[in-house]
Amino acid sequence: MNSRAQFNIQIGDELTWNVQPLLHEVRHALKQLIETGETAIIDLRSIPLAPGEEQKLIDTLGEGEVHAGLNALGPSEIIETRFSGVWLVTHYNEENSIISRFIEITEFPDILKSQREDMNEALDALEQQLASNQIADAAHTTSEADQ
């Protein structure tokens, strides 16, 4: 948005060519999702967007009921838009600049799901935790006995 003022480029409604076709693409994908369950992802970095078009697109999609955040190698923002089944996924790096942005048409973005590898590690960690607690308990009782 700032770049517009900065470069004095005037973008009127009639000149934003990409927003309309993109929304059509989203509509098709949503229909597909409902009918066949097939999901789709659109990479906004692969589309030659004019200044301000991305913002326009995001504004059009709006915000719906779900708003989630990640904290994995920098933050991520996962929003269900006001169109159910259409998600906006934005990844940031640790310096808070956007590194990628997708529109996902799905019931639930995969990135939010807990991952098997992480769960395995979590299980290990939890077991370790419990084990160390037992040791601690045991130590505690031993020390108590010592006393």
Added chain:
Amino acid sequence: MTTDSSRKDMTLGEVLRSQGISRRSFLKFCAATASMMALPPAMIPKIAQALEQARRPSVIWLSFQECTGCTESLTRSHSATIEHLIFDVISLDYHHTLQAASGDHAEAARKAAMEENYGKYLMVVDGSIPTGNPGYSTIAGISNVDMLMETAKGAAAVIAVGTCASYGGIPHAKPNPTGAVSVSDLIKDKPIINVPGCPPIPVVITGVLTQYLTFGAIPELDDIGRPKVFYGQAIHDRCYRRPFYDKGLFAETFDDEGAKKGWCLYKLGCKGPTTYNACATTKWNNGTSFPIEAGHPCLGCSQPDFWDGGGFYKALSIPTEDITRDIIYASAAGIAAGVAVGVMNKTRKNAAKKAHQKTTIDDLEK
């Protein structure tokens, strides 16, 4: 050093996991990588799988006749996480701008990396190579050509970063005083990936590295050695200002109404129609903008000889020479020749008139 050498045998997945990076973070990294490599999001699972299995390659980076702009571009990249990850997983064994070691130690590091990874290491080159006087550019007393040829011997592949390494670039521009040539002019027996641009888009550099790392193979290249995935389409064909070109709406000067309205910059000399690069989609500074978006015509920096293309501000269709002057001379010559031929014709016609024999009724019979 011990951890480093043990890490060399680990896959990328293992390295990341050992650094405590979660699977979710890895997936986020893969998503960003896919986007960076201009691959469709459907490829994300494949990328994840490939990256997990990928092994950490040794990289030797040579800089010749260059301005360090390419390295600057790479290191000033804003998507720090990704690049850091990449450089975390590659073993950048020699880069005389970035490495801490200098002098004999630096050269020793290069030799060591070459020996240790013979046939497997990746050689990255920025800058062109002078073929005139070898003294034009040397490192540690070794001429650029010698160092290039020596290092290339054991390389699995060569990545020429920047237009200088890819096509000779600015040092190669007329009159090319140093006899500068590109990497591919000298090396004929190794796969070479050209990553041109002055400088190349940082994520394109890392994208190419990542792609090589991920899939362990040379990506599909165009006729002049560029990965099609980044250089497959002309700027013009992906430019958001293209609809103005199609409607015939052009900025005529840098400060007219057309310029303010963001119309097509063709008439201001934009080389978008003949330039292949990812600027229009990937953009610069983390997707913020690119020259055309900033109101300046494309210079065509990722094309060979872009410096000699007849002027940055001369529209592509316009002849590069002064045709008006030529036409004036040609007109004079044409008229002179026409008059000369005309006089000759007149002379011939007069001769015919002189040779005319009266035709009488008696001459009519054959």
Added chain:
Amino acid sequence: MTEVEFLIWVRGPGFQIASVIFVAGLLLRLFEILMMGRKANLAEAKGSEMKSGLRTILSRSLHTSPTRSSAFSQTAGYIFHIGLFVTILLFAPHIMVFHDIFGVKWPSLSTTVIDAVTVVTIITMFAVLAHRLHNPVIRFLSKPHDYLAWFVTILPLITGYLAFHRVGMTAPSLIAIHILSVELLLVVFPFTKLTHAFTLFLSRWYNGAISGYRGVES
């Protein structure tokens, strides 16, 4: 020679050579023709040569044809000539060339229109070729240079179309080939029937003048 060097050559020395041959050749031809001279007409005139000559220059572009075969030649002739004018003179990058050389410019048409006109013109020119090969009279009259003229005329249209749509090759090669095809046209132009683009003004004028002198509108 790389494709970029090729492009640089056609935009530079290639264009110079072609322009010089075109301009010098055309002027030579025009002087060659005009210096043949014409005897003054001693008969008393019934009408004005100048007026009638100028009228014929225009009227020969407008008259209608008596037969079906001619009707084809005429309709196709209109289409591809107008097509050539539109594609050559109303495409923005082309106007820039004229502006660069002659310092004059005029408004352009949108590329969508130019693109459509190009397709129609190419199709029409193929129809014209088919007609030339098929029609007994035109086939009888045709000499190799007629086919050469057709070829060098359609070539820039085809190469231009391919360059615009980036078919088969990369842009610098395609644009260079397009410019080269125009240069070929320029070089061939003064020495083939293509000169009619200029000499028809003279011949129509003479025709109108000869007729007008006798009091007949031709």
Added chain:
Amino acid sequence: MSASLEKGINALKQQIDAPIATFFSSCVHCGMCAEACLFYTETGDPKYTPINKVEPLRIIWKQEYTLLGRLGKLFGIGETVTDEMLTEWESLVYDSCTMCGRCSMICPVGNDIAYMVRKTREGMAAAGHAPDGLIGASKRAITIGSPMGVKLPALQAQIGHVEKDTGMKIPVDVEGAEYMCLLSSMEIMNFPEYIGAIAKIFDHAGVSWTISSEAFEATNSGIQIGVSEIAAELIQRVVDAAEKLKVKAVISPECGHAYMAIRWEGPNLIGRPYSFKVFHILEVLDQLREQGRLKTRGMEKARLTYHDPCQIARRGGVLEQPRNLINMIAENFVEMPDAGKMNWCCGAGGGVSTNERADEIRLKVFQRKKDQLDEVHAEGLVSACSNCRIYIEEGLEEYHMDIPVLSLTETLAEHLVDK
């Protein structure tokens, strides 16, 4: 190269001027002139395409007066004109072209092909490739004074008949008359009524006129065969007579090429403008009509149509006058398709009728005139050229059509009110 061929090529070289050079430079071989030519439309043979008839002239232009042609000649490449070629072209240039100029009106680049044929004939004749019929006519014109061999006594005899029939005196060699009337041999021999008709009209209108005993012949074989010297000599006779009799104007009779010869080519052939004016008889009649000096009675009831003789209409500019005059005397005047400056030739002009070899094709291409007449269901045909009339009559007979062919001047004379 034979001496005659050399002479012919030399003549072609002399003929080429700026219009010829620009015409050849402009031709795009579109073939549209074929459709304008009745010799093509009625035969369908591409060799009759008008522009093809001037190939010898084109070859000479190319090899003599174009840079590339000169270079080609220098290296011995390129086409050349040979006796064989001229033999082949002789029938194209003379038998199947009436120099009607219809192609010149059609050519999209504006080539005046009739003008080119006229010049080609100069070379053909000089090279000895003119048809016998025209050679004979030219000889008779020069030696006897008429292509048909009509001598003064024959004219005097016809004048005698006319004077007897009409009771009017036909003025001969009257100095200071306003008009000197020329006649064509064909009129003298076949249509002497014409002499009576003009006598009657001029008497009616009070016009002073005369016939010259020294130059009564209007036709000019020199132009048809393409020998300027012969043409000039014939013109000179008329000019001398007109100047001797001090007339204000010379009237060309109902003959197409005679008008073209005396009106347009004459001054250029003798190299100076005339001291008198030249009119076609229809121009004079229309002037009289305009001045109210013609009073007619009665109207023709039949569907009359008018055949425009090429050299009078398309190549002569006499287009409105015949219509004005016919409308005075005909109720049911109809125009044939393409009437006026685009009219189709009768097929006998430009020396074709004098060339027996062309008789067959001439009658074949008459089909065109037949079609035109059929289309308007003409019951009578009026014209202003005795050559057209004779050969239209012949054509009608060949095609079994019964349509009277009339002279406009004679028909008009019949409708004049008695004084």
